[in-house]
Every structure is written in structure tokens, then in C-alpha cells.
Amino acid sequence: TQLLEQSPQFLSIQEGENLTVYCNSSSVFSSLQWYRQEPGEGPVLLVTVVTGGEVKKLKRLTFQFGDARKDSSLHITAAQPGDTGLYLCAGPFYNQGGKLIFGQGTELSVKP
């Protein structure tokens, strides 16, 4: 059973298109994190959302935390080839001993 469900798993789009990636769970989170990973490297944090309904912007990336704090989304406007990579959401599970669990990831390919 996947504790954090990410969708879609793969996304191939043309430069200039918009896209949204979703991260869903049946659990309530104190926070959710979004990471980006490039080939051969470890994931790097993009943003942490902590308040239900919160919206954070990072240039062309918009992150939203659901009102019930069970889900989050990442929206990219006018995608560029440099956005290509693996996007991962992660959440802390305090009620299971305190561990950080990741979703399956969304592999994004932006073609020029």
C-alpha cells in the first residue's frame, strides 16, 4: 500500500504547456514537501507547505496544500526543457515512529 499516491507517474509535454502533479493520501499531515531530482543526483527540496489551503509560488511553480491537509499539488506554468526531472512529494508520519515517506514520483519530460 502506497502511503502517498502521486499522479501522473509519467508526463511528456511540449515546451510552453502547463501541467499539474498531484500528491494524495488518506492521512492528515503536519506538512508536505516537494523535491526535484535530476539524474545521478539526490533529491533537492523545492518547497514545504505547512498550512491547510496554503499556496506557495516559486517562479513558474505553484504549490498548494489541501484544506484538509491530506493532499497537495504542483502546477508548472509554461514548462521549459530545464524543468525536466523527477518530482517527488514527501510527508512525515509521526504516528508510525517518525519517518519521512516519499511518493512514487512524477517523471516529467519537457520537449523543446
Add this chain to the structure above:
Amino acid sequence: NAGVTQTPKFRILKIGQSMTLQCTQDMNHNYMYWYRQDPGMGLKLIYYSVGAGITDKGEVPNGYNVSRSTTEDFPLRLELAAPSQTSVYFCASSRNLDAEAFFGQGTRLTVV
């Protein structure tokens, strides 16, 4: 700034051999994690630690062991390597569960 350091970067093991993946961090973080990542997939938690002397199983602990004798070090032990353990292994650390996780560069392990 060293951050999280993993060694080795690459290793080829024969079935049945043993090895230890080393991980050290210099940020005085209490939380440390070991993940494995299969091609095109997210991160699966193997073991984690919330402080020196405390370790616990993650999602996929079978075939692995860990210890945490100091705050800085969190080695991962493979006792009897199997082809199913071929993967990329990442060590990470964080100040707490809601804080940014910092990752090492990864260890690419092949079991033949």
C-alpha cells in the same frame, strides 16, 4: 560544506557477499534515513533513526541492517547480497520530520 557524505559511489557485489554503505553528516541532525530507488521510481524507506542509539524499520527493511552509535554516522549493512538489492541507495538527514531532508550523492549498487 560537506552535508551528507556517502561512500562508495559505485559497487558491484557477487550474490551472497556482504558490504556496508557508509553515511555521515556534519549538520548535527537527529533524523537520518536510508532509501533505495529503483529506475524511474520514487524512494522507498529502508531504515531510519531519530537519534543516536535508536533505529527502526521502514517500508522495505528485509535483507538490511543499520546501527546508529553516533549522531554523525548511520551505516547500512547488506549481509547476503541478492540481485533484488540492485538499486541506488540514498542516505539523508534532517533536523526534524518537518524540516528539509538533505541527501547524499547516492551509491549505485549492482549485485550479479
